[in-house]
Amino acid sequence: MRTEAHTDPVTSPSGRQLASGTLVDVYFDGAERSGHELAMLNRRPQGTWREYSRREVTDRVRAISLGLQALGIERGDRVAILAHTSMEWALADWASLLSGAVVVTVYPTLPPSQIEYILSDSGARLVFAGDSDQLAKLLEIRDEVPEVTAAIVFDPVATRVEGLEILSLDDLAAKGDAAVDLAGSWESRARQTLPADLATLIYTSGTTGQPKGVMLSHANLHANTYQAMACLPIGPADRVLSWLPLSHAFERTAGHFLMWAAGVQIGYTEGVDLVARDMTEVQPTIMTGVPRLFEKFYDAVVEAVEEGGAGKKAGFRLAKWFGDLHSTHRLAGRKPGPVLRAGYRLSDKIVFSKLRERTGGRIRFFVSGAAPLSAEIARFFYSGGLTILEGYGLTETSPVTNVNLPGDVRFGTVGPPIPGTEIRIADDGEILMRGPQIMLGYYGNPEATRQTIDPDGWFHSGDIGHLDDDGYLTITDRKKNIIVTAAGKNIAPQPIEERLARSPFVDQVVMLGDKKKFPIILVVPSFQAFRVALPGKVVTEEDRLRFQDHPSLLRVVESDIAPQIAALARYERPKRVLIVADTFSVANGLLTPTLKIKRREIAQRYADRIESLYAEAEAEHVSE
Numbered sequence: 001m002r003t004e005a006h007t008d009p010v011t012s013p014s015g016r017q018l019a020s021g022t023l024v025d026v027y028f029d030g031a032e033r034s035g036h037e038l039a040m041l042n043r044r045p046q047g048t049w050r051e052y053s054r055r056e057v058t059d060r061v062r063a064i065s066l067g068l069q070a071l072g073i074e075r076g077d078r079v080a081i082l083a084h085t086s087m088e089w090a091l092a093d094w095a096s097l098l099s100g101a102v103v104v105t106v107y108p109t110l111p112p113s114q115i116e117y118i119l120s121d122s123g124a125r126l127v128f129a130g131d132s133d134q135l136a137k138l139l140e141i142r143d144e145v146p147e148v149t150a151a152i153v154f155d156p157v158a159t160r161v162e163g164l165e166i167l168s169l170d171d172l173a174a175k176g177d178a179a180v181d182l183a184g185s186w187e188s189r190a191r192q193t194l195p196a197d198l199a200t201l202i203y204t205s206g207t208t209g210q211p212k213g214v215m216l217s218h219a220n221l222h223a224n225t226y227q228a229m230a231c232l233p234i235g236p237a238d239r240v241l242s243w244l245p246l247s248h249a250f251e252r253t254a255g256h257f258l259m260w261a262a263g264v265q266i267g268y269t270e271g272v273d274l275v276a277r278d279m280t281e282v283q284p285t286i287m288t289g290v291p292r293l294f295e296k297f298y299d300a301v302v303e304a305v306e307e308g309g310a311g312k313k314a315g316f317r318l319a320k321w322f323g324d325l326h327s328t329h330r331l332a333g334r335k336p337g338p339v340l341r342a343g344y345r346l347s348d349k350i351v352f353s354k355l356r357e358r359t360g361g362r363i364r365f366f367v368s369g370a371a372p373l374s375a376e377i378a379r380f381f382y383s384g385g386l387t388i389l390e391g392y393g394l395t396e397t398s399p400v401t402n403v404n405l406p407g408d409v410r411f412g413t414v415g416p417p418i419p420g421t422e423i424r425i426a427d428d429g430e431i432l433m434r435g436p437q438i439m440l441g442y443y444g445n446p447e448a449t450r451q452t453i454d455p456d457g458w459f460h461s462g463d464i465g466h467l468d469d470d471g472y473l474t475i476t477d478r479k480k481n482i483i484v485t486a487a488g489k490n491i492a493p494q495p496i497e498e499r500l501a502r503s504p505f506v507d508q509v510v511m512l513g514d515k516k517k518f519p520i521i522l523v524v525p526s527f528q529a530f531r532v533a534l535p536g537k538v539v540t541e542e543d544r545l546r547f548q549d550h551p552s553l554l555r556v557v558e559s560d561i562a563p564q565i566a567a568l569a570r571y572e573r574p575k576r577v578l579i580v581a582d583t584f585s586v587a588n589g590l591l592t593p594t595l596k597i598k599r600r601e602i603a604q605r606y607a608d609r610i611e612s613l614y615a616e617a618e619a620e621h622v623s624e
Contacts, residue, residue, distance in 0.1 A: 003424060003425045003467065020195040020219045020222065020223070020436070021195060021218070021219070021222040021223075022193045022194065022195055022197070022199075022218035022219070022222055023097050023193075023199055023218050023221055023222055023225075023257065024097065024098060024190050024191055024193045024218070025222060026221075026222055026225055026257055026260070026261050027061075027094055027097070027098060027260070028187075028190075028191075029261060030054075030260040030261045030262075030263065031054055031057075031058045033054065033236065033263045037053060037054050037236060037263065038051055038052075038053060038054075038265045039052055039053060039054040039056075039057045039260075039265065039266065040052040040057055040087050040090070040265070040266050040267070040268070041239075041265065041266070041267035041268070041282060042086075042087045042267075042268055043267075043268070043269075043270050043278065043281075049267070049281065049282070052087075057091070060091055060173065061091055061094045061095050061098065062095075062098075062176070062186060063173040063174075063176035063177050064091055064092065064095035064169065064172055064173050064176055065094075065095035065096070065098045065099045065176065065186065065190070066175075066176030066177070066179045066182050066183060066186055067095075067172035067173055067174070067175040067176030067179070068095060068096065068099045068101065068126070068172070068176075069099055069176075069179065069182050069186075070175045070176060070178075070179045070182065071126065071150055071165070071172070071175070073096075073099055073101055073125065073126060074100070075099075075100030075101070075192075075193075076100065076101070076102060076197075076198075077100075077101050077102070077125050077126070078101070078102050078104050078122045078123050078124040078125055078201070079096040079099075079101040079102070079103055079104065079124065079125065079126045079127075079128070080103075080104040080105075080106050080118070080119055080122070080124040080126070080127045080128065080148075081093060081096075081103060081104070081105055081106065081127075081128045081246075081247065082106040082108060082115065082127055082128065082129050082130065082134045082137070082138065083108055083128060083129065083130025083131070083134060083154060084108045084130050084245075084271070085242055085243060085244065085245055085246045085251065085268060085269070086130065086154065086268050087266075087268045088128075088130070088154040088169055089128075089130070089246045090242075090246065090256055090266070090268075091169075092128045092152070092154075092169070093246070093252075093256070094260075096128075097193075097199060098186075098190040099190070100189070100190070100192070100193060100197075102122075102198050102199065102200060102201060103199065103200045103201075104118065104119075104122045104124050104200070104201045104202075104203075104213075105200065105201075105202050105203075105246070105247035105248075105252070106118055106119070106127075106203075106247060107245060107247045107248075107593035108130060108134055108245075108247070109586045109587070109593055110593060111137075112137045112140045112141045113141075114211075115137055115138070115141060116141040116144050116145060117210065117211070118203050118211065118213075119141075119145045119147075119148060120144065120145055120147075121203075121213060121443070121444070122201050122203075122213060122443070123147055124145070124147065124148055125147055125148060125149055125150070126148065126149065126150040126151070126152065127148055127150075127151050127152070128151075128152045128153075128154070128169075129151050129152065129153050129154070130153075130154050131153065131154060131155050132153070132155065132157070132159075134153075135151060135153050135157070135159065135166070138151055139159075139161060139164075142161065142164065148164070149163075149164065149165060150164065150165040150166070150167070151164060151165070151166045151167075152166075152167050152168070152169055152172050153166065153167070153168055153169070154168075154169050155168065155169075156168050156170070193218055194218070195217065195218050195219035195222065196217055196218075196219060197217060197218050198215055198216075198217055198218075198440065199216055199217055199218045199220070199221055200215075200216050200221070201213040201214065201215060201216075201443055202214045202216065202247075202248075202249055202395050204395055212442045212443070212445055212448055213442060213443030213444070213445075214249075214395045214396050214439050214442065214443075215439055215440040215441055215442065215443050216249075216398055216439055216440070217440050219436065220398045220436065220437050220438070220439060220440070221253060221257060221398055221437075223398070223420065223435075223436035223437050224253055224257075224397075224398035224399070224400055224436075224437040225253060225257045225258050225261050226261070227400065227418045227419050227420055227421070227435075227436075227437065228253065228254060228258050228400050228403070228418060229258060229261060229262055230418070230419045231403050231405060231418050231419070232258075232286075232367070232389075232403075232406070233406060234258075234259075234262045234264055234286055235262055235263055235264070236262075236263035236264065236265075237285075238262075238264045238265065238284075238285045238286050238364070239264065239265040239266075239267065239282060239283065239284050239285050239286075239362075240255060240259050240264050240265070240266055240267070240284050240285075240286050240287055240288070241267045241268075241269055241275070241278055241279055241282045241284040241287055242255045242256065242259075242266055242267065242268050242269065242288075243268075243269040243272060243275045243278070244288055244289070244290065244370075245593070247593075248370070248395075248593075249393075249394075249395045249398065249399040250288065250369045250370050250393070250399055250400075251288060253398060253399060253400060254288050254367060254369070254400065255288045264286070267282040267284065275293070276358065279358070279359050279360045280357075280358070280359075280360050280361075281360075282360065283360035283361060283362045284359075284360055284362065284363065285362050285363060285364045286363070286364055286365060286366070286367070287359075287363065287366050287367070288366070288367050288368075288369070289366050289367070289368050289388075290368065290369065290370045290371055290595070291368060291370075291371050291372065291373045291374065291377070292371075292595065294366070294368065294373065294377050294378075294381060294388060295374070295377060295501075297355065297358060297359075297381075298377050298380060298381075299504070300358075301316075301351070301354075301355060302316075302504060303504070303528070315350055315351075316351060318343075318347070319346075319347035319350060319351040319352070320347075320351075320380070320383070322340065322343040322344050322346075322347040323344065323347055323351075323352065323380070323383025323384065324379060324383060325340060325344075326340060326343075326344040326347075326383060327379060327382050327383045330382075331382075331409070347383075348384070348385075351384070352383065352384035352385060355381070355384045355386065356384060356385060356386060359386065363386055364387075365386075365387040365388070365389055365406060366381070366386065366387070366388045366389065367388075367389045367391060367403065368388050368389065368390045368391065369390070369391045369392065369393065369399070369400075370595075371595070371596070372475060372494060372495075372498060373388065373390045374498050374501075374502065375411040375412040376502060378390065378409075378411045378412075379411050382409065382411075387406065387409060388409075389403055389404045389405070389406065389409065389415070390403075390404050390413070390414050390415065391403035391404065391414055391415060392414035392415070392473060392475060393437075394461060394463075395439075396438065396439045396452070396459060397433060397435075397437050397438055397439070397459065397461075398437035398438075398439070399437075400418055400437070401417060401418060401421050401423065401433050401435070401437070402414045402415045402416060402417050402418065402421075402423070402473050403415045403418060404472075410468075410472050412474060413468070413472040413473060413474045414472075414473050414474070414475060415472055415473065416470065416471040416472050416473070417433075417435075417471065417473070420435050420436055420437075421433060421434070421435035421437070422434040422435060423467065423471070423473060424458065425465065425466060425467060426460075428464075428479075429464040429465070429466070429476070429479075430460060430461065430462070430463070430464060430479055431461045431463045431464070431465045431473070431475075432458040432459065432460055432461065433458070433459045433461060434456075434457050434458050434459065438453065438457070438459045439453075439459075441453065462478055462479045462480065463475055463476075463477070463478055463479065464476040464477050464478070464479055464482070464492065476492045476494070476495065477492035477493065477494040477495070478494070481493055481494060481599065483511065483512070483513050483514045483519055484514060484515065485513060485514075485515070485516060485517065485518065485519070485571060486515055486516055486517045487517070487571070489571040489572075491511070491513070491519060491571070491572050493510075493511035493512075493519070496511055496568065496572060496574075497509050497510060497511055497521075499564050500521065500523075500561050500564055500565075502564075503557075503560045503561050503564070504526060504528050504529075504560075505525060505526055505528060505529035505532070505556055505557050505560045505561075506523055506524075506525065506526060506529070506557065506560075506561065507524045507525060507526040507583065508523070508524040508583065508584050508597075509521055509522065509523050509524070510522050510584070510597050510599060510602055511574060512599065512602075512603055512610065513574075516614060518571075518573075518574070518575040518617075519572070519573075519574045519575070520574050520575065520576040520577070520578060520610070520613060520614070521574040521576075521577055521578070522578045522580050522602065522606060522610075523557055523577055523578070523579055523580070524580055524581070524582070524583055524584060525548075525553060525557055525579060525581075529553060529556050529557055529560075530544070530547060530553065532556050533550060533552040533553040533555070533556040534547060534550065534552065534553070544581040545581040545582070547581075548579050548580065548581035549579070553579060554577065554579055557577060557579065558577050561577075575617060576613050576614075576616075576617055578606065578609060578610065578613055580606060580609075582605075584597060584602065589601055590602050590605065
């Protein structure tokens, strides 16, 4: 098994090695592709999509950028964006970067107290607020962030607050259009940005302790944009639907900088809950996603099958079998025989074609990141003619370091390193990276930086993994998530959780058991589990708590996951299942803004019930 993998330096599509550059270069290179080429699509309230040419977008970005300069924003000033993903978010980002400002991204799901920390720590002077709700959060902490002197709201606004200039985005653009004295030098001033200059501060999710501000330079993000472009065959004929948080490094690089640089048409969803609708309307050819998106598509198919008759279930199983066999032949470069071809055509007609319709019918491939993707889900989509290219990276790596290649997908891996990237596996299994996309460090925290980037420039990811003989990387778990039992056995909970989460009766699952004799799992049951366990009862979100201790519910969940648990090593098997009714969410503090489980918080939230469960198990063991 390999312990190191690296690739050649990043090159342009023409094969020329790329010099270090800035996001200003990325912007102008993308803008100059074609002045009239379709660049962005935005859904209007009446349900139609408004199309914007590159010329229209560049004119708008220029006006907003000049407006920031007219407000007194200077090179190096911190400008925060507190908004959901939208075209306006993208415009504000480009305009701020072209003004020489450092963009501070803030998750719109954060409560005011966490927003206050980020704005104070970064020293933000101006905040783009997506709507009145985000503005209200800012006003709630106004006295704690006196450095913020202006707020720009994407929507029309009439709010007035002493000492805080509040404008709509249109008002700011109008200021820019009127700043004729600044207009002539705008581009030359923008191009004064240097590769080493700080471009953005992105605060980590903070699964433990306060979030840290990741400092990414223009050179980091410029390199990662073109590194990713070298791996993905995309261009002006493609269309993407942007829906993941642009405040996260994954969507910002892969769905924003990369797509603009490659000339891809970008549509913006109206909201996470409307992604399925907007996919059928925008009909993207490529799309970024997270495993939860693909799981929802898969679960919808399975649920429709479960609600059908025995014939429908048998047909689905047969289609899945033919799909798996057909995909195995394709991946191995073998030509399927006539029987397999006929079976697959039928399977495609009754199952897979419907899956493609749900995605808009034009997808060439998805790019998945931010969390591990189930190999089963990846193979199912591949069987249906929908390739998911799973990748990997962290905020600290701009974020992409690895991605599966369109011509060589390997399920369960995150692919080889992208051009210009070195991957090394340390003696304890930790994944180390080195390349032009590695961050400058943590803002105001040199000690944390020293602990993460060693003197030789290797970034210590905190993830455990291994490389195959071809340099494809497999992620096992987070180093800090590893459970060490009282007997000294190491358990990686993430793969086990992924396996158990495939049950239609499990909505969410987390394994605990550090320093205990055995692990346990906490399960948030799906509504389907309630329906099966409590036939005839209508269980709403509000009364799930009332039924969480019902013995029938526990039996249904335990019996369904029993085969998966039995397949584990003896020391890995959870000995008890605890049913919890509360869905883990960002709002209740059990998920990070990037939807990662906060294990410590979950253990604290249910500490009494967990200890009771262990006590019961111990008592049963003594009595045996």
